[in-house]
Amino acid sequence: xxxxxxxxxxxxxxxxxxxxxxxxxxxxxxxxxxxxxxxxxxxxxxxxxxxxxxxxxxxxxxxxxxxxxxxxxxxxxxxxxxxxxxxxxxxxxxxxxxxxxxxxxxxxxxxxxxxxxxxxxxxxxxxxxxxxxxxxxxxxxxxxxxxxxxxxxxxxxxxxxxxxxxxxxxxxxxxxxxxxxxxxxxxxxxxxxxxxxxxxxxxxxxxxxxxxxxxxxxxxxxxxxxxxxxxxxxxxxxxxxxxxxxxxxxxxxxxxxxxxxxxxxxxxxxxxxxxxxxxxxxxxxxxxxxxxxxxxxxxxxxxxxxxxxxxxxxxxxxxxxxxxxxxxxxxxxxxxxxxxxxxxxxxxxxxxxxxxxxxxxxxxxxxxxxxxxxxxxxxxxxxxxxxxxxxxxxxxxxxxxxxxxxxxxxxxxxxxxxxxxxxxxxxxxxxxxxxxxxxxxxxxxxxxxxxxxxxxxxxxxxxxxxxxxxxxxxxxxxxxxxxxxxxxxxxxxxxxxxxxxxxxxxxxxxxxxxxxxxxxxxxxxxxxxxxxxxxxxxxxxxxxxxxxxxxxxxxxxxxxxxxxxxxxxxxxxxxxxxxxxxxxxxxxxxxxxxxxxxxxxxxxxxxxxxxxxxxxxxxxxxxxxxxxxxxxxxxxxxxxxxxxxxxxxxxxxxxxxxxxxxxxxxxxxxxxxxxxxxxxxxxxxxxxxxxxxxxxxxxxxxxxxxxxxxxxxxxxxxxxxxxxxxxxxxxxxxxxxx
Amino acid sequence: xxxxxxxxxxxxxxxxxxxxxxxxxxxxxxxxxxxxxxxxxxxxxxxxxxxxxxxxxxxxxxxxxxxxxxxxxxxxxxxxxxxxxxxxxxxxxxxxxxxxxxxxxxxxxxxxxxxxxxxxxxxxxxxxxxxxxxxxxxxxxxxxxxxxxxxxxxxxxxxxxxxxxxxxxxxxxxxxxx
Numbered sequence: 001x002x003x004x005x006x007x008x009x010x011x012x013x014x015x016x017x018x019x020x021x022x023x024x025x026x027x028x029x030x031x032x033x034x035x036x037x038x039x040x041x042x043x044x045x046x047x048x049x050x051x052x053x054x055x056x057x058x059x060x061x062x063x064x065x066x067x068x069x070x071x072x073x074x075x076x077x078x079x080x081x082x083x084x085x086x087x088x089x090x091x092x093x094x095x096x097x098x099x100x101x102x103x104x105x106x107x108x109x110x111x112x113x114x115x116x117x118x119x120x121x122x123x124x125x126x127x128x129x130x131x132x133x134x135x136x137x138x139x140x141x142x143x144x145x146x147x148x149x150x151x152x153x154x155x156x157x158x159x160x161x162x163x164x165x166x167x168x169x170x171x172x173x174x175x176x177x178x179x180x181x182x183x184x185x186x187x188x189x190x191x192x193x194x195x196x197x198x199x200x201x202x203x204x205x206x207x208x209x210x211x212x213x214x215x216x217x218x219x220x221x222x223x224x225x226x227x228x229x230x231x232x233x234x235x236x237x238x239x240x241x242x243x244x245x246x247x248x249x250x251x252x253x254x255x256x257x258x259x260x261x262x263x264x265x266x267x268x269x270x271x272x273x274x275x276x277x278x279x280x281x282x283x284x285x286x287x288x289x290x291x292x293x294x295x296x297x298x299x300x301x302x303x304x305x306x307x308x309x310x311x312x313x314x315x316x317x318x319x320x321x322x323x324x325x326x327x328x329x330x331x332x333x334x335x336x337x338x339x340x341x342x343x344x345x346x347x348x349x350x351x352x353x354x355x356x357x358x359x360x361x362x363x364x365x366x367x368x369x370x371x372x373x374x375x376x377x378x379x380x381x382x383x384x385x386x387x388x389x390x391x392x393x394x395x396x397x398x399x400x401x402x403x404x405x406x407x408x409x410x411x412x413x414x415x416x417x418x419x420x421x422x423x424x425x426x427x428x429x430x431x432x433x434x435x436x437x438x439x440x441x442x443x444x445x446x447x448x449x450x451x452x453x454x455x456x457x458x459x460x461x462x463x464x465x466x467x468x469x470x471x472x473x474x475x476x477x478x479x480x481x482x483x484x485x486x487x488x489x490x491x492x493x494x495x496x497x498x499x500x501x502x503x504x505x506x507x508x509x510x511x512x513x514x515x516x517x518x519x520x521x522x523x524x525x526x527x528x529x530x531x532x533x534x535x536x537x538x539x540x541x542x543x544x545x546x547x548x549x550x551x552x553x554x555x556x557x558x559x560x561x562x563x564x565x566x567x568x569x570x571x572x573x574x575x576x577x578x579x580x581x582x583x584x585x586x587x588x589x590x591x592x593x594x595x596x597x598x599x600x601x602x603x604x605x606x607x608x609x610x611x612x613x614x615x616x617x618x619x620x621x622x623x624x625x626x627x628x629x630x631x632x633x634x635x636x637x638x639x640x641x642x643x644x645x646x647x648x649x650x651x652x653x654x655x656x657x658x659x660x661x662x663x664x665x666x667x668x669x670x671x672x673x674x675x676x677x678x679x680x681x682x683x684x685x686x687x688x689x690x691x692x693x694x695x696x697x698x699x700x701x702x703x704x705x706x707x708x709x710x711x712x713x714x715x716x717x718x719x720x721x722x723x724x725x726x727x728x729x730x731x732x733x734x735x736x737x738x
Numbered sequence: 739x740x741x742x743x744x745x746x747x748x749x750x751x752x753x754x755x756x757x758x759x760x761x762x763x764x765x766x767x768x769x770x771x772x773x774x775x776x777x778x779x780x781x782x783x784x785x786x787x788x789x790x791x792x793x794x795x796x797x798x799x800x801x802x803x804x805x806x807x808x809x810x811x812x813x814x815x816x817x818x819x820x821x822x823x824x825x826x827x828x829x830x831x832x833x834x835x836x837x838x839x840x841x842x843x844x845x846x847x848x849x850x851x852x853x854x855x856x857x858x859x860x861x862x863x864x865x866x867x868x869x870x871x872x873x874x875x876x877x878x879x880x881x882x883x884x885x886x887x888x889x890x891x892x893x894x895x896x897x898x899x900x901x902x903x904x905x906x907x908x909x910x911x912x913x914x915x916x
Contacts, residue, residue, distance in 0.1 A: 071838030072837070204831050208830040208831050208846060209815070210772070211771070213770065214770075214773075214840060216773070216774060220764060220768045273766070347838075347840075347874060348781070348783060348838065348840040349773070395838070395839070396840075397839070429775065429777055429778070429781075644834060648837060648880070651876055651877070651879050651880070652837055652875045654876065655873075655875075655878060655879075677776050678781050678872060679780055683872045684878075685872065686864075686868045689882075
C-alpha cells in the first residue's frame with residue numbers, strides 16, 4: 001500500500017513534532033492534515049480575509065474567538081488587535097466562540113501556556129489590516145477616488161472631500177472580491193488608540209447580571225434542547241479501579257430517575273434534573289476492583305521519591321562546569337530538601353459537558369480549553385467520524401489547565417450515546433476534587449557550594465516526580481491522530497509517543513534548569529517516578545513549584561553568604577536586564593528594606609512564558625499564623641495590550657498562588673483522594689487577601705505571557721518573608737510554621 | 739406544590755419539597771445565573787436573597803421558600819440601562835471585577851445584601867460579609883473595591899458606565915441546530 005492513498009506520510013517526525021506550546025514544556029504537535037476539510041466560517045458575501053474575522057453585508061463585524069475565554073480576558077484583548085487595525089472600537093465587535101477550524105490550530109486548538117496574545121498579536125493585526133485594505137480598495141473603486149484620500153472611522157469608510165461614506169457592511173461584498181493582501185501595512189505603535197489602553201472587558205455586563213452562559217447552563221434559559229436530561233456519574237473510590245457490578249434498585253425508585261447505566265467511568269444516573277440524579281446516585285451500590293493504587297498514600301509516594309533521590313541518577317537537564325569538583329573544593333556546602341504536594345485545580349464551575357447525538361452528528365457543548373481535543377475524543381466516544389462532531393465552546397468557570405483534558409467530554413458523549421437523548425453530565429464538587437488531573441507532587445534536593453570568600457561557586461538541583469506529558473500522551477494523543485490512522489495503530493503510537501516524551505518532558509524542570517543566576521557550576525537533573533496518580537497542567541505548570549524551590553533556596557544561599565537577598569540577586573543577574581529591571585522597580589515601589597512596623601519582606605523573581613516577574617511580599621506572623629498584607633508586583637511582559645487585564649491577571653495569579661502557598665494540598669489515601677470539598681480543600685478568602693500593586697517595565701518588546709507568570713514568584717516571596725520574620729525556613733507547601 | 743415570589747413574580751412549583759432551592763431555580767425555573775459550586779453551602783456561588791437576606795440556595799430546601807420572597811441575580815436590578823441595575827452590579831461593571839465570572843452572581847448577591855442593609859460598611863464589615871464567597875480566579879481585590887464603590891453609588895453616586903449595547907457582545911452559545 002502506498003502512502004499516497006493514506007495521505008501524508010506517517011512518520012514519527014510528523015506525529016511527534018514537539019513544540020513549546022503548553023508552558024515551555026513539550027507538547028506533542030500532531031499533523032492534522034489528514035482531517036476532513038473544515039467547514040467554512042461565515043457566509044457568502046462576508047468579507048473574511050482570514051478565519052478570525054467576518055464583516056457581513058448587514059454590517060456586523062464578527063470576531064471568531066478561537067482561544068477560549070476562561071477569565072483571562074481574551075474575549076476583550078484579542079478583538080482589540082483586530083479593531084485597532086480597522087480603526088474600530090473593540091466594543092463594536094461581535095464575538096463568536098469559534099468552532100474547531102484548521103486555521104485555529106497551532107498545531108492544536110488549545111488555550112494554555114499563556115500564549116494567546118503572544119501568538120495572535122501579529123496574525124490578528126494582519127487580519128484586521130487586510131480587511132481594512134480590502135474595504136479601502138472597494139470604496140476607492142466605488143467612488144473612483146485614490147485610496148490615499150480615504151479613511152476608516154467608526155465602522156465606515158469616508159471620503160472627506162466628496163462627503164462620500166459607506167458603512168463596512170455596505171462595502172463587504174465588494175471588498176470580499178478584492179484580493180487578500182499578503183503583507184498589509186500595520187498601524188505604527190504611535191497611532192494605537194486601543195492597544196495599550198484599558199479597553200473595558202466586553203463580558204463585564206453579562207457576567208454581572210447573570211446572563212453569561214457557562215457550560216453548566218446549556219439548555220437552561222430558553223435554549224431548546226428537547227428532552228435534555230441531567231446525569232451524574234458514580235465514580236471509583238480509587239484511581240484505576242474498575243466497575244465490577246452495581247445495584248440500582250433503590251436508585252431507580254427516586255422520582256425523576258430515567259435510567260441507571262454502566263459507562264466507562266462508572267455508573268451513570270440519568271434523571272430529569274441534577275437533584276434527582278444526585279440523590280439517586282447516593283443510592284447506587286457499586287462494586288469496584290481494588291485498582292492498581294490500593295494501599296498507596298501520599299506518605300508512601302514521598303518516601304519512594306526520597307529513595308529514588310538516594311539511589312538513582314537522574315536525566316541531566318543542565319550541566320554547566322563541573323559541580324562535583326566545585327563540591328570537592330568548596331569551603332562550605334549548604335543543602336536543603338523541598339517537598340511539593342499534589343494540588344487540585346478546583347475551578348469554581350465543576351466539570352460538565354452536554355452532548356447530543358442526532359441525525360448522524362454529535363453536538364457537544366463544552367467549557368473547554370481544547371475544542372479539537374474534545375472533538376477527537378468525542379468522535380471515538382460517539383463512534384462517528386471526527387467531521388460529524390460539532391464542538392460548541394462555552395464560557396467556562398475557570399480552567400487553569402484542568403479544562404485542557406477532555407475526559408469529562410468523552411464521558412458525556414458516551415452517556416448521551418447510550419441514553420439516546422441529549423444529556424448534560426454534571427460533576428459534583430466531590431467528583432471534581434477526587435477525579436482531577438493534579439499538579440504533580442515532587443521532591444527536590446539542592447546543594448550550593450561557597451568558597452572561602454562566601455562567593456557561590458556551584459548549584460545542584462535534583463528533583464523527582466512524574467512526567468505530565470508522558471502520562472497524558474497515551475490517553476489523549478491517540479485520539480488526536482489523523483483519522484486515516486487505523487484505531488489500533490493510534491493506540492500503539494500514543495503509547496510509544498508517551499514513552500518517547502516521558503524521557504524528555506521539560507515541564508518537570510522548567511523554571512529549574514533555566515536558573516538565570518551567574519554561577520559557574522550548575523547541575524540540574526530529574527528522576528522520573530510515576531506513582532500512577534493522574535496529573536496534569538496546573539496554572540504555570542512546572543514553574544509553579546520550581547520557582548518556590550529555586551527562589552527559596554537562592555534566599556537560603558544569600559543568607560548563608562551574608563548578603564541582602566535583593567543585592568545577592570542583582571549581583572548575579574547582570575546578564576539578565578529584564579530580571580534586573582523588575583527587581584529594581586519592585587524594590588523601589590515596595591521600599592525594600594523598610595517594611596512597615598511589625599512586618600517583614602521577602603522577594604522572588606522568576607521568568608516564565610516569556611515574561612519576567614518580581615514580587616515582594618510583606619508579611620507578619622502572629623501566633624504561628626502567616627498573614628500577607630501587601631504584594632508589590634513588577635512585570636515585564638513586553639508590550640501591554642490591556643493594562644487593566646494584565647493587572648487583573650497578576651492579582652488573580654497572586655491569589656491563586658497564595659492558596660497554594662498558604663492553604664491547600666490534596667493527599668492520596670488508600671489509592672484515592674482524601675479531600676472532597678472546600679471544607680478540606682480551602683481556598684484563599686477575601687479577608688486573607690493582601691493589597692496588590694502591579695507595575696510594568698519595558699513595553700518595547702513584543703507581548704509575552706500574562707496568564708501564568710504572576711503565579712510562580714508569590715510562594716517563595718512569602719516563604720522568604722516568613723524567614724525574615726521568624727528565622728524559620730519553610731520548605732514544604734502549604735507553608736506551616738513549626 | 740410550593741408557592742413563593744421570585745424576582746417579583748408569583749411562582750408555583752411542583753417539585754419535591756426537599757429539593758434545594760438552587761435546583762428549583764436552575765432546573766425547575768430555568769434561571770441559570772445562580773451557580774452550583776459545592777452543594778454544601780461552602781463557597782457562596784449559589785447565594786440568593788430570601789426576604790432580602792443572603793442565603794446559600796444549595797443548602798436550603800424548597801419547603802423553606804413557601805410564602806416568601808426570593809431574589810436571584812436576574813431580578814436584582816431592573817436594567818437594561820446600567821444605571822437601573824443594582825449599585826453592586828454597577829460597581830462590578832465599572833470595576834471590571836469578573837474574570838471567569840462564575841462566582842460573581844453569588845458575590846454580587848452577598849454584596850447587595852450588605853449595602854442594602856448598610857450603605858457605609860467598614861472594611862471589616864465588607865470582609866465579614868464577603869469572606870464566605872470563594873473566587874478561584876482571585877478577584878477579591880476588585881470585589882473589595884467594588885463593594886466600597888457600590889456603597890458610594892447607593893449613597894447617591896452616579897455610575898460612570900452610561901450605556902452598553904447588548905446587541906454587540908458575546909454571541910449566545912450557539913449552534914443548537916447549527
